Amino acid sequence: MIVVGLLADKGMPALIAQRLIDELPDVLTRQLSNRVEWQVHARCDPLLLDENGLIPMLDLADRQKPAHDWDVLVLLTDLPRRAGTQPIVSDYSTSRAVGLVSIPALGACRVLQRTRNLIVHVIGHLLEEKLGLDPEPRRHSPHGRLTGWLGDVLAPTKHIPSDDDGIDMHLALIGLRGRVRLLAGMVRGNRPWRLVPHLSSAAAAAAATAAYGLMTSNFWQMADALTPPRLALINVVAIAAMATWLLTYNRLWERPAEPAEREKALLYNLSTVLTLSIGVACMYAILFVLTLLAAAALIDSGFLQVTLRHPVRVGDYLKIVWMTSSLGIVAGAIGSSLESEEAIRKATYSTREQERQARTRDQTAVMVPL
Template sequence: MSGPNYTVGLISAPGYPRELIDSLKAELPELLAYFVDDTYKWNIDCLIDSLTGGTDQSEEVIKSILSIRDENKWDFTVAITDIPLLDGKKAIIAEAYEEAHIALISLPGLGAVPLTRRVRDSILQLVNEMFYTSSEEGREKAEQRLQKKDQTENKDLKTRNPKRLVGRKGFDKISPIKRELPEDTEYIDVRFKVNSYFGSAFRLLTGMVRANKPWAMFSSFKKVIMLAFTTGAYALVFPTLWMLSNEYSIWRMLLLSIISILAMVFWIISAHQLWEKKKVTTKASHIRKLYNATTFFTLFTAVCFYYMLLFTLFSFAVILFIPMGLLQSEVSPDVGYVNYFYIAWTATSIATIIGALGSALEDEEVVLSSTYGYRQRQRYEEIKRMEEEREN
C-alpha cells in the first residue's frame, strides 16, 4: 500500500445499512485524514453485498470480504451488517482482521440510539486500529498523534479514547462495550463486544427492533384503520359506550388497552406466519428466541403507533358527534369534558380489537420484510441465485 491515496471500501447489507453509508460517505474522507493520517488522501468506495446480511457467522463474512477486497483493490475494507453477531450468547459489536485490513460492524449491537454518529465513530476507530495495529504500541502511537492535532479542529475526535469503539454516554454506561484481543481465531485480531448476557440481549433486541423500522409498517394499516374507525365511529352515537367509559376505572381502561394492542399483535403474527418455530428452523434456540422477540416488539411498537392515531381520530369524532348537554342528560349531570377523553379511549380499544379480528393488512410484503427471518431467507435466495449465475 504505497502512494498518496488510500481507499476505504464500505460494504453494506441491502436496506437500512446502505442508507447509513450513504449518509456518511461524504464526510468520511476528511474525518479519516484527521483521525488516522492526514498525509494521505482518503477515498471512499461503496458496495452492496447480500452476504453481509445473510449470515450471523462473522468469520464467514470476513472470508467473503477477502475476495471482494481483492477484486476492488481496496486498502481498507469495512463491512456493515444488520444481522446480530454473537460470541456464545454475548453480542459482538465489531471485529477487525489487521493483516488483511478487513473489519466488520454489526448494527444491532450498537442498540437503538441514533446510529449515524456511532457507525461513523466505529468506522474511524476500526480503520485506526488496522492502520496503527491493535497492540499497545499501536494504540499509544495513535493517541500521541491525535494529541498533537489542533483541538479546535475536531474536539470530539481529539478526546477519543484510542481503545474505545464509540463514546461512553448513556446507553454504553448501562451496557458497556469491552475491547479484547482474541487468540483463538485466525481471522480476528481485535473484537469489541458486550460481556454481560443481559446487556447483550438488551442491545440486540432494541437494535434489531430499530433496524426493522416499525414506523415503515404503518402504511400497511390503512385498511385496518378504516375498518376500526368506521366501526368505532358508528358505536359513538349510542349512549352505551358513553356509560361504559364513565364506569370504567383507569386500571380497567389500561387493561383494555393492553389487551387490544396484544390482540392485534398476535393476530398479525398468526395471520402472516411470522413466528419462527423450532421444528422448521435450523437456528440455535437463543437466536430463534431473539428473532421472535424482535418480531413481537417490532409489531408492538407499530401497533402502538396505530393505536395513538386511532385515539386522535376518535378524540375529534367524540367532540364533533356528542354535545355536552346530551352527554350529561344520558350519563350524569356531573360529567365534564374529561369524559370525552375516556369515551375516545374506550372506543379506541374496542375498535382495535375489532380491527384485529376483522381485517387483513394491506401490504403483506412490508410486514414480512420487517422480520429478520424473512429478510435472511430473501438474501439466502439472492446469494444462491448469484452463485448459480457465476457457475453458468
C-alpha cells in the first residue's frame, strides 16, 4: 500500500485537494499501477515561505511524512513559483519523495482536471523506480515539450535542472503562451469577483449617483444624444478610472528594488491590474442590472417620450442605464476610499507572500531561546 499525502494552502488549493481525494486512488490505479493499493489523504495548512521567498518543501517532507505515515507528499500552493526567472509548474525531489504543484501555473480553465493530472505525473516521477514505471510518457520530447496527456493539458513545458540541493528538477513553463497561462491562473487565483463585497462603500456611492442620474431628465437627454461607441468608451474609462484609483490609493503597484525582480514585479502588477479591473467590472454588471430594474419601474414611457421628443424604445432605456451606471462607477472610485485597505490588498499575490514570510519570521523568533 502507498499512502499519498496532499498538503494544501488555504483557499483554492484546499478546495481542490478535498475534491480530489476520493477520485485520485482510482486514477492512480489506472494510470500508474494496479499492483498496489493507493490511499490519498489531504490536509490544509498554510505553506509558509522562508527568508528567500521559497517554500521549504524538503523540510516539510521531513516533518509531515513521518507525522502522518505518508509515503509520498505533494504540496499544493496558490503562489506562483520561479526558478531564477523561469516560471515553474512543479518541483520534484525523488530522494525525499516530495513534489510541489503551483496551481496558478495551470491557467484559468479546467483547473481541477489539470491539477489531478499533474499530481499523477508528479507521483509517477517520484515513484518511478519503486513501481518500475516506464519513464517515457513523462519525459520531454526532443523539442523540449511534454508528450502525451500531460502535454495536452499544460502550456508548453519542459524539465529543467535544479540548482537547489535535494531538488531533482523543475517542470517549467516556456514561451509567451506559458507566461500568459500563468497570468490567467494568477488572476483566477485572486478570485476578483470576491472583491465586490469588500467594495460596499464604493457600491453605495455608485448606486446613489446612478439613482440621481436616473431621476434627472438632463441625463436622459445626454444619454439619448450619445452613440453606442461613445457610451462604450465612457464605460471602459469609468471602470479603468476606478481600478486605477484602487491601485494607487491602496499602494498596490510594486516597484522592484533590484533589476532581477523586474519580471516578477511586472507579472504581479499585471495580475493586480486585471484582478481589480474584473472586480470593478463585476460591480458594474450588478449596478447595471439593478439600475435597469429601477428604470423600468420608475421612468414612465410617456414622460420619457415627451422629454426625448421621439418614440421610446427599449434601447432608449438601455442607453440611459448605460450612461448613469458608468457615471456611478466613477463616483464609486471616491467611495472606495472608505474601504478596508487590508481586504483589497489581500487580493494581490505580493501581499500574501509578504504575510507568509512574516509569519515564518514570527514562528522562528518564538523558537529562538532567550
